[in-house]
Amino acid sequence: VLPVWDYVTSFYQASVQNPEADVEFFEKIFHDHFDRAPALFREDFCGTFQACCTWVDRRPENRAWGIDLDPEPLSWGREHNLVKIPAEAQERITLLQADVRDKAPVLVDIVAAQNFSYCIFKTRDALRTYFKSCLAGLRPEGMFVLDLYGGYESLQANEEETKFPAGFKYVWDTVRYDAITNEVQTAIHYRFPDRSVLKNAFTYDWRLWTIAEVCEILLEAGFSKAEVYWEGVDDEGEGDGEFILQDSAENEPGWIAYMVGVK
Numbered sequence: 001v002l003p004v005w006d007y008v009t010s011f012y013q014a015s016v017q018n019p020e021a022d023v024e025f026f027e028k029i030f031h032d033h034f035d036r037a038p039a040l041f042r043e044d045f046c047g048t049f050q051a052c053c054t055w056v057d058r059r060p061e062n063r064a065w066g067i068d069l070d071p072e073p074l075s076w077g078r079e080h081n082l083v084k085i086p087a088e089a090q091e092r093i094t095l096l097q098a099d100v101r102d103k104a105p106v107l108v109d110i111v112a113a114q115n116f117s118y119c120i121f122k123t124r125d126a127l128r129t130y131f132k133s134c135l136a137g138l139r140p141e142g143m144f145v146l147d148l149y150g151g152y153e154s155l156q157a158n159e160e161e162t163k164f165p166a167g168f169k170y171v172w173d174t175v176r177y178d179a180i181t182n183e184v185q186t187a188i189h190y191r192f193p194d195r196s197v198l199k200n201a202f203t204y205d206w207r208l209w210t211i212a213e214v215c216e217i218l219l220e221a222g223f224s225k226a227e228v229y230w231e232g233v234d235d236e237g238e239g240d241g242e243f244i245l246q247d248s249a250e251n252e253p254g255w256i257a258y259m260v261g262v263k
Helices: 004-015 019-034 050-056 071-080 124-136 211-220
Strands: 040-044 063-068 093-097 108-113 138-150 158-163 169-177 183-191 197-207 225-233 239-245 255-262
Touching: 004 071, 004 183, 004 197, 019 050, 019 108, 019 138, 019 255, 040 050, 050 063, 050 093, 063 071, 071 093, 124 138, 124 211, 124 255, 138 211, 211 225, 211 255, 239 255
Parallel strands: 040 063, 040 108, 063 093, 108 138
Antiparallel strands: 138 255, 158 169, 169 183, 183 197, 225 239, 225 255
């Protein structure tokens, strides 16, 4: 029988992450700005560091650094993700159990903070400090990529359920939203065909920042430009995975966007 952590992490990777699409987006935006391919990548709050593995497996000159405070997902990633890529590529990943605000181990082309993890920083000063550390960790031609979710349904208690081909259902649960502090408590549950439920597989206590606030703080931290890439919708009104540079957008029940700080 697999440990609970193995089940939970496998479900998370299947339902939340799409590292191939993420890395393709990073490369495209970087090339648009600097007319060259990026090679050096840092994944903050990396967890099981899927993006790092995808990055180094794309080209032999690519290198990646993954940083996370929690040893458990790093260990899981070593056992389950790292072994799936060639041995030569494995050697081009450096994993650090550290605070993402610490001095950068090396200057890179791209820093990414995904899955909204930076929302753990609940004040402008704390978020600005983190953004400054990211700026300091970039090469002269570099960019910092973050994702963010929102929409009016994210500001009220509700559950959003998504069924996956493997048969399980992923549930994003907004447990509580504070209208004064913008603090939000959320959880991920999983439901299975046998009607069993894995509740609170992951729980989060964040400040739900707005896009405008994040962009303002990126500029305050010293980035020369802050851009927003908004996800398009398909014929059924669902996100289509295509992110387009936009200056404004209509609010939706739920949305996901990328923000890019350009050095």
